[in-house]
Amino acid sequence: MAPTTAPDLVGRAWSPQPDRPMVTVHGLHKRFGPLHVLKDVDLTVAAGEVVVVVGPSGSGKSTLCRCLNRLEVASAGRIEIDGEPLPAEGRQLARLRADVGMVFQSFNLFGHRTILDNITLGPVKVRRIGRAEARKQAMALLDRVGIADKADRYPAQLSGGQQQRAAIARALAMRPKVLLFDEPTSALDPEMVNEVLDVMVSLAAEGMTMIVVTHEMGFARRAADRVVFMDDGRIVETAPPDEFFAAPRTERARDFLSKILQH
Amino acid sequence: MDALTAHLSVLGHGLVTTVQLTVVTTIGAMLLGIVVATLRISPVPLLRTIGTLYVEVLQNLPLLALLVLFVFALPQIGIQFPLFTSAAIVIAAYQGAYLAEAIRAGINTVGKGQAEAARAIGLTFSQSLRYVILPQGLRAVIQPIGNICIALLMNTSLAAAVGVVELTQAANNVNLVEAQPILIFTGAGLAYMLLALIIGQFTGLLERRLAIVR
Numbered sequence: 383m384a385p386t387t388a389p390d391l392v393g394r395a396w397s398p399q400p401d402r403p404m405v406t407v408h409g410l411h412k413r414f415g416p417l418h419v420l421k422d423v424d425l426t427v428a429a430g431e432v433v434v435v436v437g438p439s440g441s442g443k444s445t446l447c448r449c450l451n452r453l454e455v456a457s458a459g460r461i462e463i464d465g466e467p468l469p470a471e472g473r474q475l476a477r478l479r480a481d482v483g484m485v486f487q488s489f490n491l492f493g494h495r496t497i498l499d500n501i502t503l504g505p506v507k508v509r510r511i512g513r514a515e516a517r518k519q520a521m522a523l524l525d526r527v528g529i530a531d532k533a534d535r536y537p538a539q540l541s542g543g544q545q546q547r548a549a550i551a552r553a554l555a556m557r558p559k560v561l562l563f564d565e566p567t568s569a570l571d572p573e574m575v576n577e578v579l580d581v582m583v584s585l586a587a588e589g590m591t592m593i594v595v596t597h598e599m600g601f602a603r604r605a606a607d608r609v610v611f612m613d614d615g616r617i618v619e620t621a622p623p624d625e626f627f628a629a630p631r632t633e634r635a636r637d638f639l640s641k642i643l644q645h
Numbered sequence: 646m647d648a649l650t651a652h653l654s655v656l657g658h659g660l661v662t663t664v665q666l667t668v669v670t671t672i673g674a675m676l677l678g679i680v681v682a683t684l685r686i687s688p689v690p691l692l693r694t695i696g697t698l699y700v701e702v703l704q705n706l707p708l709l710a711l712l713v714l715f716v717f718a719l720p721q722i723g724i725q726f727p728l729f730t731s732a733a734i735v736i737a738a739y740q741g742a743y744l745a746e747a748i749r750a751g752i753n754t755v756g757k758g759q760a761e762a763a764r765a766i767g768l769t770f771s772q773s774l775r776y777v778i779l780p781q782g783l784r785a786v787i788q789p790i791g792n793i794c795i796a797l798l799m800n801t802s803l804a805a806a807v808g809v810v811e812l813t814q815a816a817n818n819v820n821l822v823e824a825q826p827i828l829i830f831t832g833a834g835l836a837y838m839l840l841a842l843i844i845g846q847f848t849g850l851l852e853r854r855l856a857i858v859r
Contacts (some may be wrong), residue, residue: 452671471688473769480767492761494857502778536858549762556766565815606752 384556402465404429404560404591405450410459412445419445421615423459427560427593430587432541435595435600437493437612438638447564450593451482464559480508483553487565488604491537491552496525498533501552509556516555523551527581543566543574550581561585563594599642603627611635652655659815662809666801666811667732667840672796673737681787683774685749690810696745703742709803711735715752716807732804740797747793749818784855791848795841802837812836 387493405427412420419442423444427433430570435443452463452468452475461468463482469475492500501520505511511519524530527547529540537545538618545564553561562584567575586605596602602609602623611619611628613634619626650709684696703711715735719725726734755778782792805814812839816833820826 428700451765453764476764476769476772478767479765480769484762484765486756486762486765488757490756490758491761492759492777492781493859494784504768507772508767509774538857538859554764582706 402429403427403462403617404464405593406458406460406462407445407446407450410446410449411457412449412454414545418616420456421451423615425590425610425617429559429591430589431607432590432592432594432605433608433610434601434606435593435610435612436597436602436638437618441612443612444564444614447484447562447593447595448623450560450562451479451484453484453611457536476508480487480504481555481559483548483558483561484565485546485553485561485566489537489542489549489569491545493537496534497529497534497540497548500548501535501555504552504556520555521553522549525556527551528577541574542570543577546570546574546578547581549586550578554585560591560593563592563596563597565597567596567598583630597642598628611638613638646828648819648825652823654821655815655819656812656832656836659810659812659833662729662810662815662839663798663801663812663838665712666736666804666809667798669733670737670740670797670801670828673733674740674744674793674797675699675790677737677741678748679779681741681745685745685820686752688770688774698746701744701852703739703748708736708800709806710721711739712803712807728804728808732807732809736797736800740793740800743793743796744790747789748779748782749796750789751782751784753782755781764778767793781857784852784857787852787855791844791851794848798840799837799846804828840853 387583398600403426405423405425410420410423410425411418412520422443423442423446425433425446435446437443447455450463451454452461463478466478469478491497492503497505498517500518501523502513502516505516505519506513509572521530521533524533527550529544529547529551531546532540532548537548540548540632552564564584568576568577575598579598582592582601583605584595594601594606606623609621609623610617611626611630611634619632620634625634627639630639681696681699684692685700687693687696712732712735716728716731717762759777759781760773763777768776801811802813804811805817808814810818811831816829820829823829
């Protein structure tokens with residue numbers, strides 16, 4: 383993508399270093415009591431890369447996503463974001479989380495704040511940007527995700543698709559280095575899925591580093607650089623989308639694809 | 646009626662003291678309640694234990710016993726406050742425990758996803774509480790908080806036991822002179838009722854004003 387001076391949706395104030403991976407996961411394990419959810423997961427995501435994580439439910443893909451910004455604490459292993467190891471709880475972790483945007487399945491917009499105030503909270507309180515400037519940037523983002531007219535509404539007054547687009551704008555307002563999507567369209571009515579996917583596709587096209595846990599195989603085909611297939615807590619297969627969907631190498635991936643692509 | 650009108654200034658002083666004690670104590674108890682509720686949901690086990698201990702100790706002792714202990718026992722080890730201050734501290738500490746539980750219940754109504762979203766944009770634990778969790782949690786329990794404030798108002802009458810001349814003590818003093826307990830305490834009772842109604846109206850107003858659009 384050619385460098386541009388126009389404010390893009392990604393709007394990053396830094397330039398990614400091409401040789402350094404943006405996200406590195408090494409030997410990651412996660413246990414919930416006796417449940418071994420992630421088993422020795424390794425994953426490297428380059429700057430600007432879009433990785434789509436697919437797999438049957440319970441395969442650990444959401445947990446992997448949540449470990450990346452330490453919403454779940456890894457039981458073992460190493461996670462680095464832009465070369466920095468994930469800090470333990472505290473201010474440093476908060477600072478790192480500001481660089482790692484996250485979009486949730488259930489949107490999680492702050493119910494007592496307007497859409498605009500949802501988006502400006504992080505920039506004002508974490509990034510210490512002036513209120514007026516933050517509002518200006520927030521409006522530009524809302525415009526880009528197509529809901530500028532909803533700025534003064536409360537989350538409950540928006541449709542699911544609009545709420546999720548607002549949530550994406552909220553994540554983008556922090557100018558994150560990476561965006562994590564944890565099943566962003568799973569809670570949406572079918573007719574609202576595309577409006578959210580469209581925003582995600584345009585983000586991907588603009589060079590945002592994205593890790594997307596999803597069941598939207600169409601999105602994976604269209605926007606992913608790489609598909610990661612997980613099963614039973616392990617990464618079973620990694621391949622470019624064309625390859626993965628046309629000729630999955632593993633039996634389990636074939637089985638999974640046959641189940642979801644049947645209808 | 647003469648028994649009341651003849652002593653308006655005494656009763657009036659008592660009423661003012663009751664209002665002052667209620668206002669000061671409510672503010673103190675709210676602050677304490679928020680702090681203790683926060684301790685009880687803190688990720689640090691030691692802080693959670695401190696919060697639990699606080700609530701269990703103060704909720705499970707009679708306020709009158711606490712007042713008497715504070716006013717008569719602490720001077721033994723050289724700690725002494727003016728009577729009004731002592732009463733305010735004890736009542737605030739006591740009602741703070743009740744408020745903490747109400748506020749904690751409110752915090753529990755806020756979905757886990759709200760806290761996760763707050764952390765995900767880089768807010769610290771205290772920022773998440775302040776800007777995301779408490780504003781929503783407190784809204785959910787305005788009514789119970791109002792009820793506790795009314796109980797607090799009634800409990801200020803116990804300050805009489807340790808020598809604070811608030812409304813009940815003032816009424817008692819007037820009664821010693823006039824010997825008309827029914828009239829005098831009915832009058833005092835109506836004054837308490839009026840104050841309680843004002844608190845009730847105020848909480849109702851707050852609840853409507855701050856309702857979260859759902």
